[in-house]
Amino acid sequence: MKNIRNFCVIAHIDHGKSTLSDRLLEHTKTIDKRNMVDQTLDNMDLERERGITIKSHAIQMLYNHSDGQRYTFNMIDTPGHVDFSYEVSRSIAACEGALLLVDATQGIQAQTISNLYLAIEHDLEIIPVLNKVDMESAMIDEVADQVIDLIGCKREDILLASGKTGIGIDDIMTAIVNRIPAPKGDPEAPLQALIFDSVFNSFRGVIAYFRVLNGRLKKGDKVKFFHTANEYEADEVGILQLNLIPQQQLEAGNVGYIITGIKESKEIKVGDTITTYANPCPEAIKGFEDVKPMVFAGIFPIDNDDFEDLRDSLEKLQLNDASLVFEPETSVALGFGFRCGFLGMLHLEIIQERLSREFNMEVITTVPNVSYYATNTQSERFMVRTPVDLPDPNYLRTVEEPYIRAQIITKPDYIGSIMTLCMEKRGILTRQSYLTTTRVELTFEMPLGEIVFDFYDRLKSISRGYASFDYQMIDYRASDLVKLDIKLNGDNVDALCALVHRTKAEAFGRRICQRLKELLPRQQFVIAIQAAIGAKIIARETISAMRKDVTAKCYGGDISRKRKLLEKQKEGKKKMRQIGSVEVPQKAFLEVLKLNE
Amino acid sequence: MLYLHIPFCKQACHYCDFHFSTSLRQKGALVDALIREMELRNDYLSERVLSSVYFGGGTPSLLDEMELAAIFKAIEQHFQLEPQAEITLEANPDDLSIEKLKSLRDSPVNRLSIGIQSFAEVDLRSMNRAHQAHEARACIENALKMGFDDFSIDLIYGSPSTSDAQWLENLRIAFDYPLPHLSAYCLTVEPRTALAHQVKTGQALPVDENQATRQFNTLMVEAEKAGFEHYEISNFAQPGRYARHNTNYWRGKPYLGLGPSAHSFDGHSRQWNLANNARYIQLLENTQAEKLPASGLYEIEKLSPAQRYNEQVMTSLRTQWGLDWKLIEPQFQAHFLQSAQEFLASKHLVQEGQTYRLSREGRFLADHIAAELFYLG
Numbered sequence: 001m002k003n004i005r006n007f008c009v010i011a012h013i014d015h016g017k018s019t020l021s022d023r024l025l026e027h028t029k030t031i032d033k034r035n036m037v038d039q040t041l042d043n044m045d046l047e048r049e050r051g052i053t054i055k056s057h058a059i060q061m062l063y064n065h066s067d068g069q070r071y072t073f074n075m076i077d078t079p080g081h082v083d084f085s086y087e088v089s090r091s092i093a094a095c096e097g098a099l100l101l102v103d104a105t106q107g108i109q110a111q112t113i114s115n116l117y118l119a120i121e122h123d124l125e126i127i128p129v130l131n132k133v134d135m136e137s138a139m140i141d142e143v144a145d146q147v148i149d150l151i152g153c154k155r156e157d158i159l160l161a162s163g164k165t166g167i168g169i170d171d172i173m174t175a176i177v178n179r180i181p182a183p184k185g186d187p188e189a190p191l192q193a194l195i196f197d198s199v200f201n202s203f204r205g206v207i208a209y210f211r212v213l214n215g216r217l218k219k220g221d222k223v224k225f226f227h228t229a230n231e232y233e234a235d236e237v238g239i240l241q242l243n244l245i246p247q248q249q250l251e252a253g254n255v256g257y258i259i260t261g262i263k264e265s266k267e268i269k270v271g272d273t274i275t276t277y278a279n280p281c282p283e284a285i286k287g288f289e290d291v292k293p294m295v296f297a298g299i300f301p302i303d304n305d306d307f308e309d310l311r312d313s314l315e316k317l318q319l320n321d322a323s324l325v326f327e328p329e330t331s332v333a334l335g336f337g338f339r340c341g342f343l344g345m346l347h348l349e350i351i352q353e354r355l356s357r358e359f360n361m362e363v364i365t366t367v368p369n370v371s372y373y374a375t376n377t378q379s380e381r382f383m384v385r386t387p388v389d390l391p392d393p394n395y396l397r398t399v400e401e402p403y404i405r406a407q408i409i410t411k412p413d414y415i416g417s418i419m420t421l422c423m424e425k426r427g428i429l430t431r432q433s434y435l436t437t438t439r440v441e442l443t444f445e446m447p448l449g450e451i452v453f454d455f456y457d458r459l460k461s462i463s464r465g466y467a468s469f470d471y472q473m474i475d476y477r478a479s480d481l482v483k484l485d486i487k488l489n490g491d492n493v494d495a496l497c498a499l500v501h502r503t504k505a506e507a508f509g510r511r512i513c514q515r516l517k518e519l520l521p522r523q524q525f526v527i528a529i530q531a532a533i534g535a536k537i538i539a540r541e542t543i544s545a546m547r548k549d550v551t552a553k554c555y556g557g558d559i560s561r562k563r564k565l566l567e568k569q570k571e572g573k574k575k576m577r578q579i580g581s582v583e584v585p586q587k588a589f590l591e592v593l594k595l596n597e
Numbered sequence: 598m599l600y601l602h603i604p605f606c607k608q609a610c611h612y613c614d615f616h617f618s619t620s621l622r623q624k625g626a627l628v629d630a631l632i633r634e635m636e637l638r639n640d641y642l643s644e645r646v647l648s649s650v651y652f653g654g655g656t657p658s659l660l661d662e663m664e665l666a667a668i669f670k671a672i673e674q675h676f677q678l679e680p681q682a683e684i685t686l687e688a689n690p691d692d693l694s695i696e697k698l699k700s701l702r703d704s705p706v707n708r709l710s711i712g713i714q715s716f717a718e719v720d721l722r723s724m725n726r727a728h729q730a731h732e733a734r735a736c737i738e739n740a741l742k743m744g745f746d747d748f749s750i751d752l753i754y755g756s757p758s759t760s761d762a763q764w765l766e767n768l769r770i771a772f773d774y775p776l777p778h779l780s781a782y783c784l785t786v787e788p789r790t791a792l793a794h795q796v797k798t799g800q801a802l803p804v805d806e807n808q809a810t811r812q813f814n815t816l817m818v819e820a821e822k823a824g825f826e827h828y829e830i831s832n833f834a835q836p837g838r839y840a841r842h843n844t845n846y847w848r849g850k851p852y853l854g855l856g857p858s859a860h861s862f863d864g865h866s867r868q869w870n871l872a873n874n875a876r877y878i879q880l881l882e883n884t885q886a887e888k889l890p891a892s893g894l895y896e897i898e899k900l901s902p903a904q905r906y907n908e909q910v911m912t913s914l915r916t917q918w919g920l921d922w923k924l925i926e927p928q929f930q931a932h933f934l935q936s937a938q939e940f941l942a943s944k945h946l947v948q949e950g951q952t953y954r955l956s957r958e959g960r961f962l963a964d965h966i967a968a969e970l971f972y973l974g
Contacts, residue, residue: 524943524962524965546962546965547806547807547810547961548783548806548809548810548813548961548962549961549962549963549964549965550783550830550960550961550962550963550964551785551830551963551964552782552783552784552785552830552831553782553785553831554829554830554831554846554847554911554912554915555653555843555846556600556846556852556854556859556860556862557854557858557859557860557869559846559860559862559867559908559911559912560860560867560869560898560908562911562964563904563907563908563911566907566911566964566967566968566971567904567907567968567971567973569968570968570969570971570973571973573968574973
């Protein structure tokens, strides 16, 4: 155990984590340089393309140190986005140390800080590394100052490296050996292992990654998962190199995988404790949470005939992404589809993109909303996942919405416009602190519902990209939210129903009505577009009836041209959705929801 | 039916999307090529007897006496003209001098279609027409003086430059003449025209639908008062004075179109020539009859039964004769009856025995209604 080092890498997107990881793998000869695909650890196409790690992974390396001893390094990769902060916390809980990797050309970002605090909370030994020091734009002294301010280390503790050229890799190796403590734990105690991740493999089923805190896990053991209370047989246990390497047993301090024949990711909960059936540990490892989706949206196939295909695709995605939840939903406007729950907005985007990329499914996604608690006049409190389900105002006592604590790190120049944006989004500034003279951290409390649309893009554009953002859920708070219905000639368009704050309802309603006016084709009758709260109309637009639709010229060459045009027009109409008497092109649903354009 | 496309104009009208060139340099060579095409394709129609010939454009009145004579000589050589054949030539007012009219009078041309468009200078300038307002009136008077009693004039309404009062004035001026036929078109902003560009860049206003609707209404009221039959959406004739050539398009009769961009129809397929004068001339100089189909001179589209039905619905409903249900292919008859119900109920369609016509209100929505009646396989 004294020669094991378990560590993770904390870094912001693009700060070079994957490249540096690749150098470590090369240096320890875990993988051959010839077989190296850049950023080996990110093995989903999408991850490689976006340059971000969506799911965490783990890998074991063997390192022969100059002290003549051989060390086992377990490097646990962590996802780099706010939506996955629970997964990050479990990965951190599996380690004794962390490399804090900071891009010397960019400095510390908000995401890095929140993950760093998580690591400090778990008493991890932090090894600060400035990456990309070979670049001309590297600001080594300035970024080193930020690091010192943040973790109170000495300047000489900060390592300088370049994942690209390999500078500093030896120093990192030595620091891992000398500075990160060896794991503690009792191999003779009852088994207590922490699940920090799981992946789906179509041949092997679900593979869970764990860290043994105490005891040992042997092949063939009958094991029990604490929180799900499920029991399985350990069909295979082993260590993770680039491939799975089966072992007879894994002992306290080590990191490995277990295969039990589980077919669905849902059965394995990250953060759960594995113990043996025969000699169970008395208590579970602390910190387990059953992660609940925070953002919901309807996903509908463009073509209603593709409903079953969409179900298949979502089921397949769920196999390796247990945080995705969905249930069938029927919309008058959009037909049959699913109400899906996501960890956050990035998660939603990833699912949408994977549906399109991996399954070739083109879908309509409705306005995302968060989950609310409603209390009716009978004092019953229940969760509401779609605005349509909110009771009528007459029977509604209160609505509570989730609040987050948001950290934004930016340059002082942008404080003004970021404050304006956050206040517009009902945010309350709780703290403002200067990390250095050129970097300021703003902390807001704000409703999660306000960031589900229209926030990231605006933050990015008002700060010209110099703002990093992170958030944690804090609580549910009562808010003056109203259900906004959109009506076409008096019929509700359920797909456009939204819960909005009363003070913003009118502006929001007006915007949707105006967009619809641009998007709906005229018909033979007048179309009234209305936004309503209960029975009260708060915005209205009118589309006048089509008065004249006739080609002037229809001679020789005009005939086939005009026929084709009208055939195309009719073809388009086949794809329209009928809402009451009004025909709505599907495109309109897609477009009207792009509210930020 | 024979159509000849003369792709030259003195200047480009802002709204026009027909194929033409404003360089007249190749006019002679093009006439030669046109005659050559006639020779190569004289067997396109099942019979060689022509009931009508139509010179369209472009501006066919730019053809000189020799060119016109050469074309007629070729027509006589390859076809036989019916004794009462209608031979129409589109003409612009600025070309119709007394001399020109006299020369046309002595040719087989027996009907003129004159591109007046408006009697108001402001309209003519905004459309970039080549003629002036006084020429618009003068050419009608001269045509009548020279004995052209069969002629039609074109007028355009719906242009932002045309006030309601001006439109009424245009109609009154027209109807003061012993006019046998009027084509009145709503200004249409066609893609890839100067007008479309002006609208896009804010230099011109788009067509206002309410104005177009009002002016179409005025047109129907005034034409009826003046004794015209509204026999097609954009065409008005004194009793019996219909444009026979154009009417046959709407009846689905076969026609041969010669010249760049000209369309032909043999009852089953439509084809259209390439729209490029230089390429057209070059191709016809170098291609033998048997090599014509593969030469790239034209593209062909074979019409499916559904497409033929769609065209039948679209064109026949535009006319006062309407659509005779018995003439619909049996496989589409039920579809037609079913889709027509909505418009019979809304009184946009009127049924008389087996015949379906657009009502006065229906004429405003002819395209919408046609599309709804279409059959998509």
